[in-house]
Amino acid sequence: AMSKSAVKISSDLLSNPLCEQEPAFLEMVTAFDTAMKRMDSFNQEKVDWLWLGNGTAGGILESFSSVFPSLNMAVKRREQTLQDYKRLQSKVEKYEEKERTGPVLAKLHQ
Numbered sequence: 001a002m003s004k005s006a007v008k009i010s011s012d013l014l015s016n017p018l019c020e021q022e023p024a025f026l027e028m029v030t031a032f033d034t035a036m037k038r039m040d041s042f043n044q045e046k047v048d049w050l051w052l053g054n055g056t057a058g059g060i061l062e063s064f065s066s067v068f069p070s071l072n073m074a075v076k077r078r079e080q081t082l083q084d085y086k087r088l089q090s091k092v093e094k095y096e097e098k099e100r101t102g103p104v105l106a107k108l109h110q
Helices: 002-014 017-021 023-050 058-067 069-097 102-108
Strands: none
Touching (some): 002 023
């Protein structure tokens, strides 16, 4: 989106009447316009590359996981750890809401 805006700005500058009056300004704006168009096409190539596969960025992850099986295992371990964390966090919140008695405090500090 940023590069699209920069391309629009550079094309607007090229249509500015000052470009007709000042050759140096026209040269600078033309160079800026060329650079912004190159940047936009480069960014678009990178976005297109990321969305190859099954239409999501996950397609890239799937292709890497076949090359690097340990990556797939690490992602699964991370997901499992995240689920465990959320489960334990909800238990802690539940015990914090209860009355502070001996057994509750013991479970809270495990």
